Amino acid sequence: MSFVDIKNVRKSFANVEVLKGVTINVEKGEIVTIIGRSGSGKSTLLRCINGLESIDDGEIRINGEVVHDKATDLRRLREKVGIVFQQFNLFPHMTVEQNITLAPTLTKRVAKGEAARKLAHEVLSRVGLEQKIDAYPEQLSGGQQQRVAIARCLAMGPELMLFDEVTSALDPELVGEVLKVMEDLARQGMTMILVTHEMNFARNVASKIVFMHAGKVHEQGAPAALFANPATPELRNFISSTH
Amino acid sequence: MTLNFNQLWRYQDDFLHGIQMTLTLTLIATVAGMLIGLLGALLSNNRLPAVRLLIRSYVEVIRNTPALIQIFLIFFVLPYAGLRLPPFEAAAVALSIYMGAYSVEIFRSGLASIPRSQIEAGQCLGLTRFQVFRHVILLPALRNIYPSLTSQIILILLGSSLASQVSAEELFHTAAFVESRTYRSFEVYAVVCAIYFVMVLSLRLIFAGAERIAFRWPTRR
Amino acid sequence: MRGFTLSDFETMLWAVQWTATLVIIALALGGPLGLLMAMMRTSRNPVLNGIALVILQIVQGVPLLGMLMFFYFGVPVFLGIKVPALISVSIAFTVFAAAFLGEIWRGGIQAVHTNQSEAAACLGLTRWQSFRHVIAPQAFRIALPATVGFLVQLIKNTSLASVVGFVELARAGQLASAATFAPLTSYACVSAIYFAICFPLTQWSRSLEKKLHVVR
Numbered sequence: 001m002s003f004v005d006i007k008n009v010r011k012s013f014a015n016v017e018v019l020k021g022v023t024i025n026v027e028k029g030e031i032v033t034i035i036g037r038s039g040s041g042k043s044t045l046l047r048c049i050n051g052l053e054s055i056d057d058g059e060i061r062i063n064g065e066v067v068h069d070k071a072t073d074l075r076r077l078r079e080k081v082g083i084v085f086q087q088f089n090l091f092p093h094m095t096v097e098q099n100i101t102l103a104p105t106l107t108k109r110v111a112k113g114e115a116a117r118k119l120a121h122e123v124l125s126r127v128g129l130e131q132k133i134d135a136y137p138e139q140l141s142g143g144q145q146q147r148v149a150i151a152r153c154l155a156m157g158p159e160l161m162l163f164d165e166v167t168s169a170l171d172p173e174l175v176g177e178v179l180k181v182m183e184d185l186a187r188q189g190m191t192m193i194l195v196t197h198e199m200n201f202a203r204n205v206a207s208k209i210v211f212m213h214a215g216k217v218h219e220q221g222a223p224a225a226l227f228a229n230p231a232t233p234e235l236r237n238f239i240s241s242t243h
Numbered sequence: 244m245t246l247n248f249n250q251l252w253r254y255q256d257d258f259l260h261g262i263q264m265t266l267t268l269t270l271i272a273t274v275a276g277m278l279i280g281l282l283g284a285l286l287s288n289n290r291l292p293a294v295r296l297l298i299r300s301y302v303e304v305i306r307n308t309p310a311l312i313q314i315f316l317i318f319f320v321l322p323y324a325g326l327r328l329p330p331f332e333a334a335a336v337a338l339s340i341y342m343g344a345y346s347v348e349i350f351r352s353g354l355a356s357i358p359r360s361q362i363e364a365g366q367c368l369g370l371t372r373f374q375v376f377r378h379v380i381l382l383p384a385l386r387n388i389y390p391s392l393t394s395q396i397i398l399i400l401l402g403s404s405l406a407s408q409v410s411a412e413e414l415f416h417t418a419a420f421v422e423s424r425t426y427r428s429f430e431v432y433a434v435v436c437a438i439y440f441v442m443v444l445s446l447r448l449i450f451a452g453a454e455r456i457a458f459r460w461p462t463r464r
Numbered sequence: 465m466r467g468f469t470l471s472d473f474e475t476m477l478w479a480v481q482w483t484a485t486l487v488i489i490a491l492a493l494g495g496p497l498g499l500l501m502a503m504m505r506t507s508r509n510p511v512l513n514g515i516a517l518v519i520l521q522i523v524q525g526v527p528l529l530g531m532l533m534f535f536y537f538g539v540p541v542f543l544g545i546k547v548p549a550l551i552s553v554s555i556a557f558t559v560f561a562a563a564f565l566g567e568i569w570r571g572g573i574q575a576v577h578t579n580q581s582e583a584a585a586c587l588g589l590t591r592w593q594s595f596r597h598v599i600a601p602q603a604f605r606i607a608l609p610a611t612v613g614f615l616v617q618l619i620k621n622t623s624l625a626s627v628v629g630f631v632e633l634a635r636a637g638q639l640a641s642a643a644t645f646a647p648l649t650s651y652a653c654v655s656a657i658y659f660a661i662c663f664p665l666t667q668w669s670r671s672l673e674k675k676l677h678v679v680r
Binding site: 316 | 521647
């Protein structure tokens with residue numbers, strides 16, 4: 001069984017079916033990039049993976065655990081599955097350190113005080129922002145905020161990280177610094193599923209590309225093959241429209 | 244007619260006692276009212292329609308009838324329910340209920356002012372519902388409602404003067420008492436209004452100071 | 465001693481006209497004064513602005529009951545004249561309405577963006593013309609929900625006139641309660657009448673508020 005096992009997932013909002021039977025497998029250490037036009041269900045799928053959205057049919061397993069099972073302790077599962085949002089969603093009333101250490105100290109994985117600060121320092125060094133440990137989110141640029149959001153995720157010690165269009169809200173000149181952090185993570189062997197419009201990133205870093213169209217997985221495969229020989233006209237159109 | 248404030252000095256202790264009772268009344272109504280308000284706000288999107296209707300009715304009835312009548316009702320009607328409260332306590336109950344109704348609306352708007360994405364971010368970090376409320380929602384929401392909440396507390400301080408109408412001992416009651424002894428109506432009411440004014444001004448200063456200490460994080464605006 | 469009868473309720477309904485009278489007087493006199501306050505508060509003249517601010521601070525820092533007592537008992541004794549209750553009470557409510565309406569309308573005027581008045585100036589309008597034709601209509605729409613909301617506060621607060629013996633709705637309730645020894649019924653009826661008047665206004669204010677936010 002795969003590390004992340006998404007099987008035939010269906011999901012509707014009101015009367016609109018957004019996911020129409022999606023099946024994707026993600027192995028440990030894989031970088032899976034989901035691409036597709038807006039409205040193709042990419043973000044919804046990501047939100048289903050960590051249980052933010054319910055599903056109507058099918059099954060999602062992470063490390064064998066069924067996400068949408070009533071018996072599953074969703075909170076414990078989420079400590080293993082980090083998610084980074086488009087809008088950063090840092091807590092405005094907390095410093096960078098407090099943002100990072102809130103969850104680890106509340107869930108009692110790390111003691112308050114020295115140990116917590118050390119943890120904050122360590123994850124901030126991984127995104128290159130140690131010197132901003134005492135800043136408030138509003139005092140940081142968008143790119144820096146997004147890197148803090150990634151650090152906040154890392155502090156939980158996740159086994160899987162989800163990235164939901166994390167560079168879409170950024171000014172163009174700030175996109176690079178965030179992508180670089182993600183590349184580093186990929187190189188260190190983190191399992192990642194990301195929704196993105198950054199085609200170069202998808203091409204160079206991903207181990208698998210999933211092209212979603214109209215609520216279904218339309219095509220998937222290794223990036224080189226997929227970009228070179230798109231099998232369907234929809235993917236061909238999509239690729240040419242992003243150039 | 245000449246002004247004569249000298250006679251009022253003899254009643255200094257009465258005035259001080261009145262001030263103390265007025266502040267006590269305000270404090271009780273504020274604390275109890277805010278607790279009611281918080282509870283009501285948390286329950287106002289309850290799953291049960293009956294609970295929502297109950298809270299809605301409470302808020303609308305209190306907000307659309309005069310506080311004076313509410314104080315009379317509590318004072319004269321509670322004995323029928325077997326609860327005979329002294330005037331001060333009855334007034335405290337009535338003002339708490341009054342403050343509660345306005346607080347429900349204030350706290351509700353505060354909770355609504357926190358974007359859903361903040362709550363989701365908390366959930367995704369593995370926090371419990373209570374932890375999300377306590378650490379993610381509470382402080383930013385309080386900051387958003389701080390102006391309306393503090394104005395409401397000042398309105399309660401001023402409104403506590405209505406308690407004098409059921410003979411509860413507070414500042415306004417003192418005023419009526421001193422007036423009946425001295426017949427110096429103009430001076431008495433001028434002085435009492437001035438005392439209220441100073442209390443309101445001091446309270447505003449305290450609120451402004453507390454705001455600066457409690458909400459230090461920078462915001463976009 | 466007698467029981468509470470339908471005629472007691474009719475007496476209350478009759479007293480509503482005096483509640484209405486107080487509200488109308490407060491609006492008729494306090495409205496123009498409130499407009500003056502709003503214009504002073506938004507004027508560039510620091511003296512006018514300061515005077516309006518002090519008046520506002522005093523009215524908002526003193527209990528309405530205190531103002532009523534001051535104008536009903538205090539001022540006549542000081543001047544050595546007799547003033548009918550209606551006059552004293554009307555003065556207090558007029559001052560009250562002027563201060564609060566002035567503050568609400570100031571908010572409305574300031575919410576109209578400054579580039580609106582700049583645009584008007586560029587069209588060659590005088591300051592008064594620009595206020596009359598450009599700023600005021602927009603400010604009115606913005607301030608209307610809060611104005612209706614204040615109307616509810618004003619109606620409820622006229623009940624304080626009962627304290628000086630002026631017979632309006634609340635006083636009628638007190639009289640009925642004393643005459644019938646039925647405070648529950650009396651005050652419940654009074655509350656119901658106030659509610660019947662205020663609740664629709666509150667709903668109206670709320671729907672105006674909603675409309676405003678949709679348009680903006």
